[in-house]
Amino acid sequence: MSQQSPQNPLSKGEVFEVLRNQRRRYVLQYLKQDSRPVELGDLAQQVAAWEYETVPEKVTPEQRKRVYTTLQQTHLPKMDAAGILQFDSDAGVIEPTDRTSDLNIYLEIVPGSEFAWRELYLSLGAIGCALVAALWLDIYPLTLLSELTWAGLISVTITGTAIAHIYYERNMRLGHGEQPPELRYGRSD
Template sequence: MRSGETLSKGEIFEVLRNQRRRYVLHYLKRDEGPVEIGDLAQQVAAWEYETTLEAVTPAQRKRVYTTLQQTHLPKMDEAGILAFDSDEGVIESTDRTREVTIYLEIVPGREFAWRELYLALGAVSCALVAALWGDVYPLTELGDLAWGAIIAATFTLTAAAHIYHERHMKVGGGEQPPELSYGTDD
């Protein structure tokens, strides 16, 4: 593919369809520089087998290494999503890497329905204000200022949890890759 061409959504989702390729993107985003295929294979194997780098067996590493070298990296290189030098065994990000990882950040695997939570908090807050306005017992035992503080604190803590969650859902954010489930794996 020529560097000036943009990838279609179909081409992007074809690449993202495979979990191992999503792991490669996460690793590249996390490390930012050129990476050795051996280091990449070790980390991808650790993620796939849900173990530590040290506990990855040579057989597990070899399985991942072989498919990365023969299938996944050449496919991603051909699409311009990364630069793979098979002779040197080195992988680098390209301008297109960022373009593709945006799709992973916008459409994470198991997304929590934050908008629904905020809608529910807003509805409960409105009901609470209406109840306080109507002097409904036992809600009137606390003053208006206390209820205002409770509502404000609830929204603030929820927003903080949302920010924390979003940071860990981004590709390259955190030690473990986010759950990136898109279709079936090849």
């Protein structure tokens, strides 16, 4: 088992390498829920349940074995080598490290249920079309404001939404606000 010191934070490359694989994200999610040492079999059962969108009790032995094998042979050793967790392959036990909690922030910043911007834009477009149709048909009380006023309101609403979207996206990027390594460690190489 290897554990690197907390003075050496993970590079962006290491973070992306870990997070690019869904199964490794599931491992981190499981360790986040229960920060105690876990048995490989229990971890494999839960990860398989998430992957196959079922409850752990309904995971088939083949599904569990497939997940168990790749966790044991590939994912857990890679995460252990990076110090993200401690994996005792002989005992089949996984323990979180300080780096495990460091990666939890990335799981929170890149949520699975991100705000649905396309649905918002689709709704704004539909409302805009409905307003144009209602104005064309001279439907009261919409006629109380001029067509130019309505066009201005629609434009301001769409522009304001786009600005909010840009601001939101910039703040949700991995590494946002992070100093480059050469500044963080005082190096210039």
